Amino acid sequence: MKIRGQKKKIIGAFLATSLVCVGFGLQPASAASSASATTSVSASAIAKAMNTPTTLTYWTWVPGLNKEIALFEKRYPKIKVNAINVGQGGPHYQKLRVGATSGKGLPDLAQIEFQYVPAFTQIGLLANIAPYVSKTFKSKFEAWTISQVSGPKGAIYGVPQDTGPMGMLYRADIFTKYGIAVPKTWDDFAAAAAKLHAADPTVYLANFGPNEADVATSFGWQAGSRPFKSLGNNAYKINVDDPAAQKIAKYWADLVSAGTVSTDPAWNNDWFAGFDKGKYATWLTGAWGPLFLAGQAKDTAGLWRAAPLPQWSAGASVSGNRGGSSTAVIKGTKNPIAAATFAEFLNSDPVSTPLLSQAPQLLFPASSAALHAPAFINAKVAFFGGQQANKVFVAINKTVAKDFAWSPFTDQVYQELQNDVGTAITGKTDVLAALATEQTNILKYAVDQGFTVSK
Amino acid sequence: MAKRSRHGKAGLLFVAPFMVVFVLTLVVPLVYSGYLSFFRNRLVGGISFVGTKNYIQAFHDHAFWSGLERVVGFFFIQVPFMLAAALIFALVIDSGKLRFPKLIRILIFIPYAVPAVIAAIMWGYLYGPNFGLLAQISRYLHTPSIHFLNGWMTLPSIANIVTWEYVGYNMIIMYAALKSFSTDLYEAASMDGANGFQLAWHIKIPQLRPAIFLCLIFSVIGSFQLFTEPYQMTPLSPAVLNNSFTPNIYAYDEAFVSQNINYAATISFMLGFAVLIAASFVGLVSRQSRKRAVNV
Numbered sequence: 028m029k030i031r032g033q034k035k036k037i038i039g040a041f042l043a044t045s046l047v048c049v050g051f052g053l054q055p056a057s058a059a060s061s062a063s064a065t066t067s068v069s070a071s072a073i074a075k076a077m078n079t080p081t082t083l084t085y086w087t088w089v090p091g092l093n094k095e096i097a098l099f100e101k102r103y104p105k106i107k108v109n110a111i112n113v114g115q116g117g118p119h120y121q122k123l124r125v126g127a128t129s130g131k132g133l134p135d136l137a138q139i140e141f142q143y144v145p146a147f148t149q150i151g152l153l154a155n156i157a158p159y160v161s162k163t164f165k166s167k168f169e170a171w172t173i174s175q176v177s178g179p180k181g182a183i184y185g186v187p188q189d190t191g192p193m194g195m196l197y198r199a200d201i202f203t204k205y206g207i208a209v210p211k212t213w214d215d216f217a218a219a220a221a222k223l224h225a226a227d228p229t230v231y232l233a234n235f236g237p238n239e240a241d242v243a244t245s246f247g248w249q250a251g252s253r254p255f256k257s258l259g260n261n262a263y264k265i266n267v268d269d270p271a272a273q274k275i276a277k278y279w280a281d282l283v284s285a286g287t288v289s290t291d292p293a294w295n296n297d298w299f300a301g302f303d304k305g306k307y308a309t310w311l312t313g314a315w316g317p318l319f320l321a322g323q324a325k326d327t328a329g330l331w332r333a334a335p336l337p338q339w340s341a342g343a344s345v346s347g348n349r350g351g352s353s354t355a356v357i358k359g360t361k362n363p364i365a366a367a368t369f370a371e372f373l374n375s376d377p378v379s380t381p382l383l384s385q386a387p388q389l390l391f392p393a394s395s396a397a398l399h400a401p402a403f404i405n406a407k408v409a410f411f412g413g414q415q416a417n418k419v420f421v422a423i424n425k426t427v428a429k430d431f432a433w434s435p436f437t438d439q440v441y442q443e444l445q446n447d448v449g450t451a452i453t454g455k456t457d458v459l460a461a462l463a464t465e466q467t468n469i470l471k472y473a474v475d476q477g478f479t480v481s482k
Numbered sequence: 483m484a485k486r487s488r489h490g491k492a493g494l495l496f497v498a499p500f501m502v503v504f505v506l507t508l509v510v511p512l513v514y515s516g517y518l519s520f521f522r523n524r525l526v527g528g529i530s531f532v533g534t535k536n537y538i539q540a541f542h543d544h545a546f547w548s549g550l551e552r553v554v555g556f557f558f559i560q561v562p563f564m565l566a567a568a569l570i571f572a573l574v575i576d577s578g579k580l581r582f583p584k585l586i587r588i589l590i591f592i593p594y595a596v597p598a599v600i601a602a603i604m605w606g607y608l609y610g611p612n613f614g615l616l617a618q619i620s621r622y623l624h625t626p627s628i629h630f631l632n633g634w635m636t637l638p639s640i641a642n643i644v645t646w647e648y649v650g651y652n653m654i655i656m657y658a659a660l661k662s663f664s665t666d667l668y669e670a671a672s673m674d675g676a677n678g679f680q681l682a683w684h685i686k687i688p689q690l691r692p693a694i695f696l697c698l699i700f701s702v703i704g705s706f707q708l709f710t711e712p713y714q715m716t717p718l719s720p721a722v723l724n725n726s727f728t729p730n731i732y733a734y735d736e737a738f739v740s741q742n743i744n745y746a747a748t749i750s751f752m753l754g755f756a757v758l759i760a761a762s763f764v765g766l767v768s769r770q771s772r773k774r775a776v777n778v
Contacts, residue, residue, distance in 0.1 A: 292717055
């Protein structure tokens with residue numbers, strides 16, 4: 028499930044927080060150190076750990092995990108798990124950062140969205156669980172999700188929990204009314220946008236939110252943009268303005284210039300209302316989108332359908348991902364084996380994991396078995412007029428490109444993307460120049476932070 | 483002598499609770515932030531002492547200065563309106579010519595009791611360009627809807643929220659001052675034939691000067707520290723309300739998005755100095771004008 032990183036802090040708390048944040052210079056040593064320990068621990072060591080009375084604290088904003096935890100505790104009676112919601116997104120990560128610097132008050136496990144796994148590995152917060160997980164670990168999850176939690180030398184920094192493969196949610200009624208076929212390619216999409224807006228100037232085929240850096244990133248993921256590549260030893264290849272990124276930026280800038288897509292800022296009431304009142308005829312988003320729409324656009328229930336993203340070349344089927352989380356073990360936990368076992372159990376146990384896709388969690392699971400469970404895949408979704416929407420997204424999930432990697436400073440990258448490119452697209456200024464500025468600024472930031480960078 | 487020193491000790495005892503809180507929550511964090519601003523903590527390489535390098539960087543930082551310019555501009559747009567309105571409300575309520583003065587006083591004051599976060603959310607809804615209340619009204623009247631949080635309109639729209647929030651607070655300060663004045667002068671003025679306006683202009687406002695300057699100082703500080711309203715409204719207008727819209731937003735962003743706690747401390751200190759200079763300037767003007775008033 029996608030949750031916005033809402034940073035609701037007032038400035039009064041600022042000094043106090045910064046006071047705690049920095050401690051007296053006890054920055055944990057950079058990651059990489061324990062990567063040698065990828066050889067599995069023995070079965071007896073695992074058995075011993077799972078029989079040691081332990082209480083695990085787990086920070087997550089996924090609601091109501093008590094059923095899953097009860098199943099785990101039944102299997103391993105000596106281990107107790109406390110799931111605590113310390114805030115969604117931003118506040119959650121800030122608390123983790125505070126803990127990382129002070130070395131105190133950290134949980135044993137934490138939810139980490141894929142795009143932040145490298146950031147928290149960088150500050151040495153996440154434990155390498157490769158020695159503790161089962162031999163079949165990698166086969167239990169969709170392959171691209173494994174690449175999202177993997178580090179160098181076989182290290183694993185989290186267990187994939189849920190994902191958001193990108194698809195297209197569209198209003199079947201609007202498409203029918205104006206004779207629009209479901210666009211298969213981005214060219215079709217642009218033509219449909221023009222046709223629809225000409226037919227009804229109050230309706231747009233899509234909205235390009237200037238503050239949706241994560242969507243732009245997912246479009247790039249699909250188009251083959253690979254902005255970051257870790258070369259090890261804090262060295263990165265950085266190309267946020269690679270040809271695929273330029274293609275994306277140009278494409279959306281052209282649609283905005285033509286006036287055939289709207290540019291409303293996303294994630295506010297006006298935008299929510301836009302879905303409910305039929306201003307936007309599609310929403311290009313992750314697999315968690317249906318759930319979100321069902322809550323925000325109740326009046327349009329039954330009118331929506333799901334389809335794959337338009338493609339860059341006819342006949343292709345490639346997608347990107349937007350959102351999704353992993354369950355990570357925090358370095359310094361007293362019982363890393365129990366923590367890793369819980370993380371793996373929660374997200375792959377055949378009895379427990381299917382619960383993740385039911386209320387109140389309603390996640391789009393990363394576990395292959397849960398994804399392909401008949402009950403999940405064949406469910407007819409009323410909001411989608413009885414369409415088997417999960418089946419559409421499960422098929423899309425197979426097409427998510429595997430090799431997309433994140434930087435260890437995603438917040439900064441999103442911010443630059445939004446400040447430079449988002450502003451240029453909505454302000455109709457030179458988008459390629461803005462992309463070049465973004466590249467320059469990110470390179471500068473990375474160098475200032477001590478990274479070795481190359482293009 | 484002995485008696486005096488015992489009094490001294492009692493006094494210390496009385497201020498001790500305040501001093502403890504003051505030192506722990508203000509002085510210590512302040513000193514610590516000052517200490518931090520001379521260091522740098524990088525994702526790779528950790529913490530190092532950099533002397534005044536952060537300050538030199540901030541001095542040449544366009545993002546900081548443009549934010550500072552903006553809050554100074556905000557001060558000149560917003561504060562005169564707000565204080566004039568507060569003064570008028572205070573004088574009108576004090577004139578005794580209103581029915582239900584207490585009710586009106588409360589109504590004007592209530593927005594101050596609304597947390598700034600809630601106020602920003604509420605006004606954000608009112609301002610919404612498509613489905614906000616004001617947009618719906620203009621659609622009903624067939625007039626073009628105004629994009630309140632777009633381009634140059636953004637600052638006045640935020641000024642409007644801040645005025646709405648704080649006019650009552652300033653009014654209460656002025657009204658309380660008015661209530662403390664002796665009514666003898668008023669009586670004497672009425673005897674001389676002064677009407678309500680003359681009374682306000684020649685008697686009340688000159689006496690109110692210290693209270694108005696107090697409000698002005700609070701407003702200088704408030705304007706320079708502008709944060710909550712524009713920060714909360716960022717999702718409504720991300721292109722304009724960006725990460726350096728005001729110096730405080732910039733400091734917050736440096737600390738929690740860019741992970742540059744030390745530079746954030748530097749920005750905070752630079753802003754602190756700017757507030758100090760502006761507040762001293764207002765204080766100076768106030769003293770000068772009081773002197774002039776006495777001389778006349």
